[in-house]
Amino acid sequence: MIQSIASGDNKAFHLLYDLYAEIIFNTALSYVKNKEEAEDITQDVFIKICKYAASFKGKSSVKTWIYRIVVNTSLNHLKKKTRFTIYKHSLSDSQSIDFVHPGVLLENKENSIALYKAMDCLSDHQKTAFILSYIEDLPRQEVADIMTISLKAVESLLQRAKKNMRLELEKMYPYRRKVKK
Amino acid sequence: MNEEQEKWEEDVFLSMKGSRRARPQSALLAKIEDQLARSSTKVVPLRQWRFAVAATILILLVNSMALYTYYYQENYSDMAVVDHFCQSFIRSYQIYE
Numbered sequence: 001m002i003q004s005i006a007s008g009d010n011k012a013f014h015l016l017y018d019l020y021a022e023i024i025f026n027t028a029l030s031y032v033k034n035k036e037e038a039e040d041i042t043q044d045v046f047i048k049i050c051k052y053a054a055s056f057k058g059k060s061s062v063k064t065w066i067y068r069i070v071v072n073t074s075l076n077h078l079k080k081k082t083r084f085t086i087y088k089h090s091l092s093d094s095q096s097i098d099f100v101h102p103g104v105l106l107e108n109k110e111n112s113i114a115l116y117k118a119m120d121c122l123s124d125h126q127k128t129a130f131i132l133s134y135i136e137d138l139p140r141q142e143v144a145d146i147m148t149i150s151l152k153a154v155e156s157l158l159q160r161a162k163k164n165m166r167l168e169l170e171k172m173y174p175y176r177r178k179v180k181k
Numbered sequence: 182m183n184e185e186q187e188k189w190e191e192d193v194f195l196s197m198k199g200s201r202r203a204r205p206q207s208a209l210l211a212k213i214e215d216q217l218a219r220s221s222t223k224v225v226p227l228r229q230w231r232f233a234v235a236a237t238i239l240i241l242l243v244n245s246m247a248l249y250t251y252y253y254q255e256n257y258s259d260m261a262v263v264d265h266f267c268q269s270f271i272r273s274y275q276i277y278e
Contacts, residue, residue, distance in 0.1 A: 017210055025205040039205050046213045047220070103201030111189075111196035118193070135197045166190050 002062055006053035017046065020063075023136075024070050026103075030131045031074035032081075033099035033116055044073050060145060067132070067146045075124050117172060118165040126161035129154055 004012035021042060028041035048069050056065060099116045100109060119127060125147070132143040133154070144154045 013214075014210075017213075021205055021209070022202040026202045029203055035203075039209055042205055042209060043213050043216065047216060050217055101197065101200060102203040104197065105200055108196040108198075108200070111193045112200075115193050115196050134194055137198065162194060165194070169190055169193060170186075 002049075002053045002056045002058075005050060006056075013050070016049070020066055021046075023063075024066065027067065027070045027131065027136060028074050028077075029101070030116075030119075030135045031078060031127070035102075037077065037081075041070070041073050041077055044077075045069050048073065064142065064145050067138075068148075071128050071132075071146065075128070114169060114172065115165075118168040121164050121168040122161050126157050126164065129157035130161045130165075133158055 001012050001016060005016060024045050025038050025042045028045075029035065029038040032038055032041065045066070049066065052069075056062075060068075098113045101112055101116070104112045119130065122130060128147060129143060132138045132146060133140065138146075140151055140154050144151045147154065149157075
């Protein structure tokens, strides 16, 4: 399919879009917590796929390759955004407003808001490991392949991410701890 | 840390389990195709322009150096001919040797 896209096959591109648009959009949404920005990233990712399709050697699966592009594009987008907000001396919208994922189950809505807030404290690597494992629900080995690290490294990143998020959750919701004691 | 707190935190971590994937706007595909069509009209990148300018300057330099050397050597060889002529002229008048 990627080879067909490289040779300019429009049908193959439509097929790829149908297969991966939601995956790309959702992953980007987990990083940027804003629909418009996630769409911009999705657009960027598809442009990159077309641009680099010819150089795809098939060493990894297409899904892994696409996930890598999404992760890198999303992280770069966040970096650019952070630089911009430093100049503006203000918090970005995504940090100040509670993010509600459009597909979350109603009973998990409050918890997911807390989850996305707590994720702000994570480093890029920890965030990627967490998003791919807990939000995209990918197997750990696939996460390791996407991040080009070992399985052990993924486990360690997830442990550290959870530890940091626990601390953040306790900071954000201190009343929960007091009430439950 | 109490158990309930820990359970709540674990619930938070797993709160996206079973959620639906969000869909991008239906107009996104058309937007991407439009951008792809625009980017396919060949735009010469700045780096390529710089390379072309550098190559032109290099070619001009090499040519001017070649011209300079050519004329300089021509003058030098003219002088050498004159010099040789003078020497032979003087040599032929060395009557007191």
